Amino acid sequence: MGQLMGSYEARNVNLDMNDNPTFDPHVGFNSQRKPREMKANLEDLVSAKIPRSRRDYCAHYLLDYQVCRYKHMPLVYKCAHERHDYLNCEHADYVLRMKEFERERRLRVREQRVAGAA
Amino acid sequence: MWMSSICFIWGVFFFFLSLFMFYWVIYLMMNNIVYFLEWEVISFNSVKIEMGVLFDWMSMLFMMFVFLISSVVILYSKSYMSSELNLNRFIMLVIMFVLSMALLIISPNMISILLGWDGLGLVSYCLVIYYQNIKSFNAGMLTALSNRIGDVLILMSISWMMNYGSWNFYFYLEFMKNDFEMLVIGGLIMAAAMTKSAQIPFSSWLPAAMAAPTPVSALVHSSTLVTAGVYLLIRFNYLFIDSYIINILLLLSGLTMFMAGISANYEFDLKKIIALSTLSQLGLMMSILSMGMGDLAFFHLLTHAMFKALLFMCAGLIIHMFNDIQDIRYMGGISLYLPLTSLCFNIANMALCGIPFLAGFYSKDLILEVVMMSNLNLFVFFLYFISTGLTVFYSFRLSMYLMVGDYNLMSVYNLYEEDYVMLKSMFILLVMSVVSGGMLVWMIFPYPYMIYLSLNMKLMVVYVSLLGGLMGYLVSVMKIYSLNKFIITYKLSSFLGVMWFLPNLSTYGLNYIFLSLGGKMFKNLDMGWIELYSVRGISLILKKNSIFYNFFHMNNFKIYLFSFIMWMVMFLFMLII
Numbered sequence: 001m002g003q004l005m006g007s008y009e010a011r012n013v014n015l016d017m018n019d020n021p022t023f024d025p026h027v028g029f030n031s032q033r034k035p036r037e038m039k040a041n042l043e044d045l046v047s048a049k050i051p052r053s054r055r056d057y058c059a060h061y062l063l064d065y066q067v068c069r070y071k072h073m074p075l076v077y078k079c080a081h082e083r084h085d086y087l088n089c090e091h092a093d094y095v096l097r098m099k100e101f102e103r104e105r106r107l108r109v110r111e112q113r114v115a116g117a118a
Numbered sequence: 119m120w121m122s123s124i125c126f127i128w129g130v131f132f133f134f135l136s137l138f139m140f141y142w143v144i145y146l147m148m149n150n151i152v153y154f155l156e157w158e159v160i161s162f163n164s165v166k167i168e169m170g171v172l173f174d175w176m177s178m179l180f181m182m183f184v185f186l187i188s189s190v191v192i193l194y195s196k197s198y199m200s201s202e203l204n205l206n207r208f209i210m211l212v213i214m215f216v217l218s219m220a221l222l223i224i225s226p227n228m229i230s231i232l233l234g235w236d237g238l239g240l241v242s243y244c245l246v247i248y249y250q251n252i253k254s255f256n257a258g259m260l261t262a263l264s265n266r267i268g269d270v271l272i273l274m275s276i277s278w279m280m281n282y283g284s285w286n287f288y289f290y291l292e293f294m295k296n297d298f299e300m301l302v303i304g305g306l307i308m309a310a311a312m313t314k315s316a317q318i319p320f321s322s323w324l325p326a327a328m329a330a331p332t333p334v335s336a337l338v339h340s341s342t343l344v345t346a347g348v349y350l351l352i353r354f355n356y357l358f359i360d361s362y363i364i365n366i367l368l369l370l371s372g373l374t375m376f377m378a379g380i381s382a383n384y385e386f387d388l389k390k391i392i393a394l395s396t397l398s399q400l401g402l403m404m405s406i407l408s409m410g411m412g413d414l415a416f417f418h419l420l421t422h423a424m425f426k427a428l429l430f431m432c433a434g435l436i437i438h439m440f441n442d443i444q445d446i447r448y449m450g451g452i453s454l455y456l457p458l459t460s461l462c463f464n465i466a467n468m469a470l471c472g473i474p475f476l477a478g479f480y481s482k483d484l485i486l487e488v489v490m491m492s493n494l495n496l497f498v499f500f501l502y503f504i505s506t507g508l509t510v511f512y513s514f515r516l517s518m519y520l521m522v523g524d525y526n527l528m529s530v531y532n533l534y535e536e537d538y539v540m541l542k543s544m545f546i547l548l549v550m551s552v553v554s555g556g557m558l559v560w561m562i563f564p565y566p567y568m569i570y571l572s573l574n575m576k577l578m579v580v581y582v583s584l585l586g587g588l589m590g591y592l593v594s595v596m597k598i599y600s601l602n603k604f605i606i607t608y609k610l611s612s613f614l615g616v617m618w619f620l621p622n623l624s625t626y627g628l629n630y631i632f633l634s635l636g637g638k639m640f641k642n643l644d645m646g647w648i649e650l651y652s653v654r655g656i657s658l659i660l661k662k663n664s665i666f667y668n669f670f671h672m673n674n675f676k677i678y679l680f681s682f683i684m685w686m687v688m689f690l691f692m693l694i695i
Contacts, residue, residue: 006572017493018493048150049150050565051565054565062565065564065566066564069148069564070148073144073147073148073561074144074147074561076560076561077560079560083566086566087566087568090568091568091570094568094570095570
């Protein structure tokens with residue numbers, strides 16, 4: 001529910017937490033936005049048996065963490081730095097998605113306002 | 119002497135077995151591999167009957183915990199059951215139970231799961247009725263019949279699974295999940311797991327099963343048997359992702375943890391409070407499982423097994439010292455007389471509440487934070503957090519009743535911790551209750567969870583815990599259970615104090631119909647018509663015939679003589695004519 005409270009206002013524009021962006025990614029920006037770069041390659045991910053749900057833009061940090069786990073098992077606490085790097089990346093990714101969600105909400109509100117004025 | 123050495127031998131054997139399992143866990147985790155062995159027993163009509171075993175890190179880790187708890191429980195029984203004449207029988211029952219559990223854990227096949235599952239039900243029945251008094255028999259019957267529903271559901275799922283030609287469910291879960299038959303099988307498995315893990319409406323057997331000896335409660339009714347349902351659903355978890363039937367489980371398990379938390383606050387039986395706390399934690403495991411996070415449910419299952427087994431063992435020692443009295447109103451001030459037991463009890467209780475950095479903290483806090491991160495509705499969210507507060511509430515209340523205040527049983531007493539056999543086995547679990555959470559959180563999550571919350575949401579767990587602790591303290595000092603206050607809220611407390619009338623539902627609503635029907639059939643058919651027309655009727659006819667033939671048999675000579683005379687008369691008669 002925690003994140004649901006933060007996204008409660010979005011119900012007015014029929015926007016759910018799990019919806020994908022619908023607007024052109026460059027709308028509202030003066031400069032061209034750069035597409036995100038996937039650093040980990042598929043072969044490494046398959047080789048490390050990383051599940052599909054975890055193959056995101058932070059997967060290269062996850063690979064480092066897996067390598068460290070393999071080296072230090074069962075004393076996995078020695079991989080605290082690798083784990084922290086991965087979680088930091090996931091956190092940045094989450095914040096980015098929150099911003100994208102807010103952008104989508106504002107664009108929909110704007111769209112409604114323009115349609116109402118017309 | 120021989121009787122007590124059997125405990126030592128089996129205890130040490132299981133301990134080393136658990137160490138061996140730990141080695142396997144590390145090996146399997148490090149190499150990220152799974153061993154799946156399969157033997158075909160028979161194949162007919164496109165159906166294969168196979169025997170299989172699955173060795174992955176999850177099954178090995180669970181086995182390690184089961185063997186560790188079994189070993190300390192068996193060592194503990196050496197002292198707790200020392201006056202038992204048939205200790206050998208008791209230990210054999212415990213070993214049969216552990217082996218059934220092991221079979222269930224390593225089975226990827228529904229047939230062998232059924233064998234383990236039925237073994238658990240049967241042996242747990244034998245253990246619940248171990249003391250052989252009316253209370254034990256009633257509790258055992260309630261336990262066995264409630265679990266029997268689960269057995270029947272597993273049998274039904276086996277018959278449905280025959281459509282696929284094999285009972286190795288592992289191969290179907292992901293590929294057949296959109297199939298209607300698989301949905302039915304999933305529903306049956308879910309209901310079966312609910313009976314074993316005592317979710318609403320099958321909850322009433324778990325507190326009743328406290329009639330068993332305390333070491334059995336520590337092993338069976340806290341860490342192994344009741345978690346079998348959770349474990350089965352963890353294995354079937356793929357099937358339930360994005361499935362709507364799992365929402366039923368989410369609601370029922372949420373209500374279970376809420377109901378158990380409230381009922382524990384109305385209870386005065388030491389073992390039943392701990393049993394209701396187990397029920398509450400099972401609800402937590404089931405609910406996070408129904409949100410699709412089987413790994414978190416498994417994590418809480420393991421940490422909970424440690425501190426709950428310890429809690430039961432402490433309770434057993436306290437009950438031993440109090441001459442088999444379990445009512446917490448008679449207890450008080452035990453921290454002065456049993457300091458080491460109180461230490462273990464308090465640490466286990468704090469781990470249950472989720473105090474940093476004990477075992478329960480790592481699993482419970484992670485579960486609650488993941489719940490906060492999820493897209494849930496308000497009702498389920500409040501069920502989670504109120505139940506967390508209630509856990510601290512009843513734990514504080516229990517600690518206050520036991521540790522603080524005066525000893526209420528008798529005026530002359532002499533309590534001391536004489537029993538170092540029990541204490542030694544408890545210390546093993548004490549260490550595990552402290553370190554297992556921190557150890558497992560690093561080991562079993564190769565893909566860590568990212569949590570990102572606002573400050574107040576992050577502190578929500580602390581808020582509800584503080585509130586629960588305060589309420590627990592106030593309730594224990596306010597004499598709220600005095601007669602006057604109880605009568606004011608009589609209807610409410612009679613509803614909340616007896617698990618929302620679930621025992622009535624299970625006994626009068628469910629079992630009573632079949633038991634009374636069985637009684638009537640026994641009276642009217644077995645002892646009546648069937649007796650008259652089959653057993654006794656046949657016997658009467660045979661008896662009559664025997665008497666008749668016996669008459670001829672006993673009078674052979676007379677009959678021959680009579681026949682001869684008759685023949686002579688007839689012969690003479692013919693000559694004359």
